[in-house]
Amino acid sequence: MTSVELQSLSKQRRLLVTGGAGFIGSNFAHYWCQHYPNDRVVVLDALTYAGNRRTLIPLDSHSNFRFVQGDICDRPLIDALLQEEAIDTVVHFAAESHVDRSILGPDAFVRTNVVGTFTLLEAFRQHWMSSDRPEDYRFHHVSTDEVYGSLGPHDPAFSETTPYAPNSPYSASKAGSDHLVRAYYHTYGMPTTITNCSNNYGPYHFPEKLIPLMCINILMGKPLPVYGDGQNVRDWLYVEDHCSAIDAVLRRGKVGETYNVGGNNEVKNIDLVQMLCALMNEMAPSLPVKPAESLITFVKDRPGHDRRYAINSSKLQTELGWTPSVTVQEGLRLTVQWFLSHEDWWRPLLSEEYQAYYNKVYA
Ligand code: NAD
Ligand code: DAU
Secondary structure (H helix, E strand, C coil): CHHHHHHHHHCEEEEEEEECCHHHHHHHHHHHHHHCCCCCEEEECCCCCCCCCHHHHHCCCCCEEEECCCCCHHHHHHHHHHHHHCCEEEEECCCCHHHHHHHHCCHHHHHHHHHHHHHHHHHHHHHHCCCCCCCCCCEEEEEEEHHHHCCCCCCCCCCCCCCCCCCHHHHHHHHHHHHHHHHHHHHHCEEEEEEEECEEECCCCCCCHHHHHHHHHHHCCCCCCCCCCCCHHHEEEEHHHHHHHHHHHHHHHCCCEEEECCCCCCHHHHHHHHHHHHHHHHHHCCCCCHHHHHHHECCCCCCCCCCEEECHHHHHHEEEHCEEEHHHHHHHHHHHHHHHHHHHHHHHCCCCCHHHHHHHHHH
């Protein structure tokens, strides 16, 4: 039996997906509507600079999909949505997510990531309690490996018991939100789960992040700014594998637990940029500057730049049977192909506002 046939036999789930117009949230909304078409999916998103309504247009024809523009700090709106949509599952992606922006202006990070998460938790607690605390309700919080800080070259990968040591305003605000979620399980018994994931990449990735920025700059013949010595290491995960990990946690995860999600794909930034250049040289029909490697430019380092992230996801793999399905070589090829064929998606995002941000960071 296919997952769609199996699902028609089970209860309809009713999801509130916060931040579902952003990179990972939109991939998750597409994933869920495709795999579980009988479930209700309500996306709540404030459409900040990172939110893109166009990404969700293909879902508008889906009868179980609804988009609501709104802020996770707006308690009356959250209360109304939880009640009128009879939500049983919150999947919480909404956040300010870019480290460089958190260095330029941390305020929005504290507001959305800490106060916004708190607002959602309080609203969901009331909703869950007034429905007689159903056991199948779930508040799932999507977090990051950055809460664990930075690793040395020979340190073991982050596990769920690694102490928190966030280094940027972004990761500190995510750590704060994780602690609140944890407290709501321990204090109120609210059914929560948390995933801490490594760097994602794939379709609908906003241009400010490393992989889309490099793809777009190669296509435009612009310099490829590599911070510092380019030796920082990230553990890359194809976004669809992140979605399937959250699926596994929602279906089989234990409440109150945290699961680390990673691709087991540690790559130095400079090597990753070289891989993207090689793919673009091979796959792009034409490039303004070729070979693309000649655009690589080392620039001033990010303040407080974490040296290395690596995730041990053996808990998720052994307890819930999840495995990533895409290697970094396959995933980068898919991603380059996606950026080559979706200029209509990324070109409008290079707005004046984006250019002003770019000039501040890379001046
Ligand atoms: P993103 O910046 O692409 O998207 C964030 C979305 O949240 C946007 O659509 C934005 O409009 C929305 N949003 C922001 N403030 C809001 C508010 N106050 N109310 C409602 N909506 C609001 O982020 P992303 O990369 O998709 O990350 C999603 C989540 O996953 C975040 O919580 C992030 O911390 C976490 N995460 C990201 C990665 C990664 O590599 N991108 C890795 C691990 C964890
Ligand atoms: O680890 C998970 C985190 O991954 C998420 O929690 C964050 O939301 C997400 O933005 C991402 O954070 P990073 O800071 O690791 O991602 P970013 O794409 O900004 O940078 C990846 C690496 O590349 C990092 O070492 C900084 C470097 N970099 C980045 C940019 C934008 C460059 O060298 N040049 C650049 O222009």
